[in-house]
Amino acid sequence: MREYVDLRRCNTFGLPAVAERYLPLTDLAQLEGPEFRQSPTLVLGGGSNLLLLEEIPGLTVHVLLSGIAWSDGRGRFRVLAGTDWNQFVRYTLDTGFPGMENLILIPGTVGAAPVQNIGAYGAEVSEFITAVQAWEFGRGMVELSPEDCAFGYRDSHFKREPGRYLITAVDFDLSRRRPLKLEYGAINAELEAEGITDPTPRDVANAVTRIRRSKLPDWFFYGNSGSFFKNPVVSRGQYTALQTEYPDLPAYPIDADHVKLPAGWLIDRAGLRGAGTETVGTYERQALVMVNRGGATGRDVLSFSERVRGEVKGKFGVEIEREVQLFPA
Ligand SMILES: Cc1cc2nc3c(=O)[nH]c(=O)nc-3n(C[C@H](O)[C@H](O)[C@H](O)COP(=O)(O)OP(=O)(O)OC[C@H]3O[C@@H](n4cnc5c(N)ncnc54)[C@H](O)[C@@H]3O)c2cc1C
Structure with missing residues (x-):
């Protein structure tokens, strides 16, 4: 200590x-x-x-518990919580168990992946998790099933119960071959540009890697935490009303009554891409990412993010919620 x-x-x-x-x-x-x-x-x-x-x-x-605790050699793994997520994804691809190629290059650890149900390019980690091993404070070791984890969009039971669990390991099942997911983001276009017509999971991983590198700032040079806000979910009625004023507003269907709007688009169209102060601002190439321009404090970031929320709400009447976790809350 x-x-x-x-x-x-x-x-x-x-x-x-x-x-x-x-x-x-x-x-x-x-x-x-x-x-x-x-x-x-x-x-x-x-x-x-x-x-x-x-x-x-x-x-x-x-x-800092790190490594693969066990594997059955057929695509089932128990991975300790402190293991680097990207390294684990690479390991699964290298050992012939694809599936998580769309989730390559997400920073962070395996143990945090279920907390916000990390996702990218049409895939979410919850598709591959069969159980989560955790220490429940005041109780001891527990195993949670995917149902217990109550995964949602960038959400889970762990996120809704902060302070209750420390995840020690995550169980994955990659034994089943799944179809490649190519339709999300620019994956198809990237593969076409490379002349790849019959892609392998490795090709998809390489395409996602290139897209991510071109879009997201390297946090080593520009401190950031990826997407700062979640994409807001609104009613179809609200979307239709917004569309009359903004016909090019994109939306992704959620269910019969709701759609998800890209928060980055809203921030961009509120005129805030690249905006900010000397120490903090939104990234010029991706408005959803907030960057530390040098010398920012958490309070600088918080106060600028509140300004962004307020301006988006003022212009579109849509609430955007923080994806990053604030400590102390
Ligand atoms: C450049 C960049 C790109 C990103 N891209 C994506 C993306 O595409 N998709 C996406 O979903 N996220 C993305 N993120 C966000 C981030 O990488 C993920 O949320 C990641 O899972 C966080 O892992 P971490 O180990 O860094 O967690 P931390 O930041 O350390 O913690 C995050 C939360 O999880 C809790 N937590 C961490 N470990 C444990 C544990 N073992 N047990 C219980 N609770 C725990 C923490 O208390 C905290 O509440 C990105 C971030 C960056 C910087």
């Missing part, structure tokens, strides 16, 4: 923050210790979905 630990390098936004108490979790046996009688303030993975506000009181647990 260490005290007053600098977390600037532990969050991809590069925000200054200090953990009052910091414990690296490298062994499951540590969970039996007295520190875990109550929930920590922050369970930290790769820090790629966080908005940290200077001081994190109480305990921060950094989940």
Whole structure:
């Protein structure tokens, strides 16, 4: 256990923050210790979905349990929570178990993947999860089924119950071959540009890698946490009303009554792409991404993001919700 630990390098936004108490979790046996009688303030993975506000009181647990705990050799894996997500996806492709190629290059850890049900290019991690192993504070080790996890769009039981669980490992099933998902984003166009007519999962992974690299800022140079806001879900009635004024407003169907609107488009059309202050702003090439232009604090980011929310609400009457997790909440 260490005290007053600098977390600037532990969050991809590069925000200054200090953990009052910091414990690296490298062994499951540590969970039996007295520190875990109550929930920590922050369970930290790769820090790629966080908005940290200077001081994190109480305990921060950094989940560093890493590696593949078991595999049946036929596509079923139990992976420890601190394992790098992208490395695991690459490993599955290298060992002949495709399926998660659309989810390549998402930063962060395996343990955080179920928390917000990470997704990209038409795929979500929940499609591959068969169980989540977790430490429930005040109770002990538990196993949650996909139904228990109650996965939704960038949402899960874990997100709705902050502080209740520390995920120790995730079980995946990649034994079933699935059709490739090519229709989302620019995947098809990217494959065509490469002259690929009969793509393999590896081709899709390479296409997604190229698209992501061209669209998203490298957090090593421009601190960021990927998409800052979720895409809002609105009623079809509201969408139709908006369409009369904005005929080119894109929408993705959710169900008979609802559609999802791209938050990036709304921010862009509110005139906020590339807008901001000296320290924080939206990324010039993707308005949904907020970047640390150098020297930003969590409060700078929070206050600019509130301005963005307010202007989008004012122009379109649509609420956009933060995707990143604020600590302390
Ligand atoms: C450049 C960039 C691109 C991104 N692209 C995408 C994308 O395409 N799709 C997408 O869905 N996300 C994306 N993200 C967001 C982020 O990568 C994911 O949300 C990722 O799963 C976060 O993992 P992490 O380990 O960094 O979690 P952290 O940021 O450390 O934590 C995120 C949340 O999960 C909780 N948590 C972390 N580990 C555990 C654990 N073991 N047990 C319990 N709770 C835990 C934390 O307490 C916190 O609430 C992107 C981020 C960046 C910076």
